[in-house]
Amino acid sequence: MQAWVIGNWKQNPATSHDVDLLLNNLLTTIDAKEQANTERSSSRCQLMVAPSCIHLAAVSARLAGSSILSAAQDVSAHSASVGAYTGDCSAQQIADAGATWTILGHSERRQYHSESHDTLLQKVTHALTQGLGVVFCIGETQAQYDDKQTLDVIDTQLSVIKEVITTQPDLISSLSDRLIIAYEPVWAIGTGKVPTVSEVSQTHQHIKQTITGFAESLKVMSVLYGGSVNADNADSFAADPMIDGALVGGASLKVESFLAIANAFSRAKD
Ligand code: 13P
Numbered sequence: 001m002q003a004w005v006i007g008n009w010k011q012n013p014a015t016s017h018d019v020d021l022l023l024n025n026l027l028t029t030i031d032a033k034e035q036a037n038t039e040r041s042s043s044r045c046q047l048m049v050a051p052s053c054i055h056l057a058a059v060s061a062r063l064a065g066s067s068i069l070s071a072a073q074d075v076s077a078h079s080a081s082v083g084a085y086t087g088d089c090s091a092q093q094i095a096d097a098g099a100t101w102t103i104l105g106h107s108e109r110r111q112y113h114s115e116s117h118d119t120l121l122q123k124v125t126h127a128l129t130q131g132l133g134v135v136f137c138i139g140e141t142q143a144q145y146d147d148k149q150t151l152d153v154i155d156t157q158l159s160v161i162k163e164v165i166t167t168q169p170d171l172i173s174s175l176s177d178r179l180i181i182a183y184e185p186v187w188a189i190g191t192g193k194v195p196t197v198s199e200v201s202q203t204h205q206h207i208k209q210t211i212t213g214f215a216e217s218l219k220v221m222s223v224l225y226g227g228s229v230n231a232d233n234a235d236s237f238a239a240d241p242m243i244d245g246a247l248v249g250g251a252s253l254k255v256e257s258f259l260a261i262a263n264a265f266s267r268a269k270d
Helices: 015-037 053-063 092-097 105-110 117-127 143-147 152-165 169-178 197-214 216-220 234-238 254-267
Strands: 003-008 045-050 069-072 101-103 133-138 179-183 223-228 245-248
Touching: 003 223, 003 254, 015 053, 015 254, 045 101, 045 254, 053 069, 069 197, 092 117, 101 117, 117 133, 117 152, 117 169, 133 152, 133 169, 133 254, 143 152, 152 169, 152 179, 152 197, 169 179, 169 216, 179 197, 197 216, 197 234, 234 254, 245 254
Parallel strands: 003 045, 003 245, 045 069, 069 101, 101 133, 133 179, 179 223, 223 245
Antiparallel strands: none
């Protein structure tokens, strides 16, 4: 099965100049490695980057024709296309900017923008109906982890997907190619703390079973882990058959660590 390594750049880098440097470095390093044939980075691992909205069109244009996909970090809940929604970017505008995917439900959006079940239901529906793939993020807080509520929290968060499937049955057939779940424990994001591989593996197994319960065709859907993934721990996550890739924050801003993570998954899933 193909692995996914996705760089969530969040609100980085600061300038379009720095975005260009990062992208050029990424593309030239991949080219050099492929020409030297030292690493098979692209063979079993699909790369994607999610820049902030202001850089999305430029990044998508730069990546056109390359093997790397581009994604938004969010879409408007209010309208799939146009409307009086100051500050929002619609799914249609994001697709028009050249992105083919969007991250949705990231814990930073849930925390700082109070994204609710209904908001996320709107966002996922708008993204899918505009032809975007969705990387849907779920995960428990430290307090919920300590209270052993991880699976309950995840079930509640996944009910958005269940409702999308119930209300939009025509989307089911294409969903296995256009939906990825990213399990990101909130307490592991940007902290350097990670759950054990066995904990992640069991949680992913639960996610896969739950999603397959919503629609049998989703049995093949990818489930990624995110939260302090780096060049040193990527091999251990990649070795587990339940972990289909990584959603990477900080380490995606350095080409060396991002590609080391990609190579870890590429080797493990070969
Ligand atoms: P870090 O890799 O910086 O912990 O961030 C993970 C994340 O939030 C990716 O979406």
